[in-house]
Amino acid sequence: MEKIKTDVLVIGAGSGGLSVAAGASQMGASVVLLEAHKMGGDCLNYGCVPSKALIASGKVAYAMSHADRYGIASVTPQVDYAAAKDHVADVISQIEPMDSQDRFEGMGVRVIREHGRFVSPTEVEAGAYRITARRVVIATGSSPFVPPIPGLEKLPYITNETLWELREKPEHLLVIGGGPIGMEMAQAHLRLGSKVTVIEGAVALGKDDPEMAAIVIDALREEGLEIAEGSNAKEVRGTSGAIEVETEDGRVFKGSHILVAVGRKANTAGLDLDTAGIKTTRSGIEVDDTLRTSNKRVYAIGDVAGGLQFTHVAGYHAGVIIRSMLFGLPSKATTRHIPWATYTQPELAQVGLTEAQAKKEHGTKLEVVRFHFHHNDRAIAERKTRGLIKVMVVKGRPVGASIAGEQAGELINLWALVIANKMKMSQIANMVAPYPTIGELNKRAAGAYFSPRLFESDTVKKVVGFVQKWLP
Ligand SMILES: Cc1cc2nc3c(=O)[nH]c(=O)nc-3n(C[C@H](O)[C@H](O)[C@H](O)COP(=O)(O)OP(=O)(O)OC[C@H]3O[C@@H](n4cnc5c(N)ncnc54)[C@H](O)[C@@H]3O)c2cc1C
Numbered sequence: 254m255e256k257i258k259t260d261v262l263v264i265g266a267g268s269g270g271l272s273v274a275a276g277a278s279q280m281g282a283s284v285v286l287l288e289a290h291k292m293g294g295d296c297l298n299y300g301c302v303p304s305k306a307l308i309a310s311g312k313v314a315y316a317m318s319h320a321d322r323y324g325i326a327s328v329t330p331q332v333d334y335a336a337a338k339d340h341v342a343d344v345i346s347q348i349e350p351m352d353s354q355d356r357f358e359g360m361g362v363r364v365i366r367e368h369g370r371f372v373s374p375t376e377v378e379a380g381a382y383r384i385t386a387r388r389v390v391i392a393t394g395s396s397p398f399v400p401p402i403p404g405l406e407k408l409p410y411i412t413n414e415t416l417w418e419l420r421e422k423p424e425h426l427l428v429i430g431g432g433p434i435g436m437e438m439a440q441a442h443l444r445l446g447s448k449v450t451v452i453e454g455a456v457a458l459g460k461d462d463p464e465m466a467a468i469v470i471d472a473l474r475e476e477g478l479e480i481a482e483g484s485n486a487k488e489v490r491g492t493s494g495a496i497e498v499e500t501e502d503g504r505v506f507k508g509s510h511i512l513v514a515v516g517r518k519a520n521t522a523g524l525d526l527d528t529a530g531i532k533t534t535r536s537g538i539e540v541d542d543t544l545r546t547s548n549k550r551v552y553a554i555g556d557v558a559g560g561l562q563f564t565h566v567a568g569y570h571a572g573v574i575i576r577s578m579l580f581g582l583p584s585k586a587t588t589r590h591i592p593w594a595t596y597t598q599p600e601l602a603q604v605g606l607t608e609a610q611a612k613k614e615h616g617t618k619l620e621v622v623r624f625h626f627h628h629n630d631r632a633i634a635e636r637k638t639r640g641l642i643k644v645m646v647v648k649g650r651p652v653g654a655s656i657a658g659e660q661a662g663e664l665i666n667l668w669a670l671v672i673a674n675k676m677k678m679s680q681i682a683n684m685v686a687p688y689p690t691i692g693e694l695n696k697r698a699a700g701a702y703f704s705p706r707l708f709e710s711d712t713v714k715k716v717v718g719f720v721q722k723w724l725p
């Protein structure tokens with residue numbers, strides 16, 4: 254067994270682990286990186302990247318079949334599902350080099366392609382190596398949670414890990430779970446020509462503001478997606494190609510394939526965390542706000558830490574711990590300024606507090622401004638007028654923003670900046686946005702905040718009247 258001593262040992266080469274390894278090694282620390290499976294983790298191989306690539310295929314198909322409103326004959330797209338999957342694989346292969354072993358070795362990181370497990374509070378074993386590190390970072394991510402629904406285990410059900418291998422278009426896809434994975438993949442498949450039913454136990458897109466989620470859900474239903482809410486899957490029957498899902502409310506849904514998207518489980522199995530004195534909770538590894546575990550030399554970041562599960566959060570966590578690991582500086586992770594977006598069409602995005610959360614926290618001090626997409630000239634030109642931007646403001650400063658509509662995921666960037674830096678609505682109003690852009694919506698939301706103050710104020714009217722009298 255080879256013994257290695259290093260400053261930083263990172264377990265898991267996904268979004269979080271790669272960011273720590275790149276940052277720490279480029280700033281002069283010695284870094285060992287363990288990866289048991291594929292470099293790039295979930296996001297590159299089974300998550301963000303393939304899902305967004307398949308959504309892109311769906312968008313093209315949808316545009317072809319809805320071209321007539323732009324003066325171009327609509328056509329029924331000839332979807333080659335296997336070719337769409339080739340497109341997905343090609344997109345992955347274009348991004349892959351950024352996360353590759355070669356690239357990281359080029360940065361001076363020692364990459365070991367083995368599963369890591371703790372053998373003592375300070376040592377990790379991986380294949381033929383025993384590694385001792387000043388600091389250990391657990392960035393092992395999460396896997397699809399497969400609920401113990403009777404009958405499910407007998408079927409070749411699909412998860413986000415196996416969906417990309419499927420080459421034949423599902424005739425009727427049953428999606429269990431109406432969260433971001435379920436809804437994004439449901440719409441993509443609908444647009445590629447499958448019949449799709451989402452079976453959701455509570456409400457679809459339930460982590461978002463219900464008023465905003467409803468805009469997306471209504472649009473998806475109009476497009477032909479069947480969404481059954483309040484329908485907890487209780488039993489699965491049949492065989493591949495002829496599947497039945499019975500729900501607790503007594504309904505039975507029939508389809509050819511089944512995609513399970515009911516949430517995630519943290520990848521903690523096989524790490525022997527007990528050996529290192531690392532505690533876990535129901536959602537993942539227990540961490541404090543500095544992302545340290547109950548073993549103070551060990552950090553946990555990204556999905557395995559059980560909080561918000563997004564690639565940009567894993568990247569943010571990496572920055573937080575690099576500050577404390579390399580420089581010994583105080584550094585805490587917060588969630589207030591973390592945005593997220595669901596890439597259905599229309600998209601759904603959030604940063605900071607939702608309206609309900611803001612009301613609870615700020616009571617009567619809260620002002621909510623709304624601006625509808627149908628007032629935006631570019632949205633009208635593009636025929637993408639379904640949407641709303643809603644900003645929660647307290648004493649002139651936004652505390653949250655929710656957007657449903659075209660490019661909501663892009664539009665939320667500005668509010669993420671504003672909230673991260675505690676900026677004021679007046680600073681957004683000062684911005685000049687190019688005309689005609691969807692981005693003007695952000696400025697118009699700020700305008701909606703100031704308009705009543707300017708245009709409905711007797712004081713303003715009196716001042717203007719007075720000044721006009723005296724002006725030459
Ligand atoms: C379908 C889908 C779509 C998504 N879309 C988005 C999106 O659009 N935007 C977004 O922000 N997020 C999205 N996400 C979430 C995003 O993929 C995750 O939040 C992100 O990948 C988490 O990064 P991570 O570093 O924590 O874990 P991962 O990326 O999962 O990396 C963990 C790595 O650790 C390795 N590993 C595990 N155990 C060990 C061990 N003991 N030893 C060595 N290696 C180990 C694994 O093999 C894996 O490579 C999506 C997720 C899914 C499933």
Ligand SMILES: NC(=O)c1ccc[n+]([C@@H]2O[C@H](COP(=O)([O-])OP(=O)(O)OC[C@H]3O[C@@H](n4cnc5c(N)ncnc54)[C@H](O)[C@@H]3O)[C@@H](O)[C@H]2O)c1
Pocket residue numbers: 400429430431432433434435437452453454455456457458459460484485486487514515516517561562563593594595596
């Ligand atoms: N665009 C993005 O950023 C993006 C996209 C996909 C995934 N993700 C990340 O991945 C995470 C996991 O996504 P997800 O959609 O799997 O999980 P989720 O937890 O967000 O949603 C799962 C849904 O399944 C429902 N459900 C649970 N058990 C059920 C049952 N037996 N029958 C019917 N419905 C049931 C829940 O009520 C819930 O609405 C997300 O929370 C997010 O962090 C992000």
